[in-house]
Amino acid sequence: MPRPTVAQLTYGSCTVIFSTLAMLLLSQTSSGPGIAVIAVAALALGVLVALTVPVTRSSPVPTAAQQPAAPEPVPVTASVAAASAAPEPVREPTAP
Structure with missing residues (x-):
C-alpha cells in the first residue's frame, strides 16, 4: 500500500x-451523540x-505521445536567399 503524500495529508x-x-456551527448541537455523528461524518469526508x-507520477521514459512534435521547417523565399548571398561592402578605417 503506497504512503500518502503531503498534499493528501494536508x-x-x-x-x-x-x-x-x-x-x-450550523447544526448548533450540544448532545454527545450529535457531536459524534458530526465527527464521524467529517472524518469520512476528510x-x-x-x-x-x-x-x-513521473514516468522514467516518455512515450512517443508525450514527446513534443518537432517544429516544421520554414521555407526560405527567393528574396531572403538573394539578400543573404549578396556581400555587403566592408568599410575599413583609413590610416592616420
Whole structure:
C-alpha cells in the first residue's frame, strides 16, 4: 500500500477540521451523540478528499505521445536567399 503524500495529508486534515467546525456551527448541537455523528461524518469526508487528490507520477521514459512534435521547417523565399548571398561592402578605417 503506497504512503500518502503531503498534499493528501494536508487536504484531508483541513477538510476534517473545517467541515467539523462548519457542521457544529450550523447544526448548533450540544448532545454527545450529535457531536459524534458530526465527527464521524467529517472524518469520512476528510478521507474521501484525501483519496481523491490527484497524485503526480513521473514516468522514467516518455512515450512517443508525450514527446513534443518537432517544429516544421520554414521555407526560405527567393528574396531572403538573394539578400543573404549578396556581400555587403566592408568599410575599413583609413590610416592616420
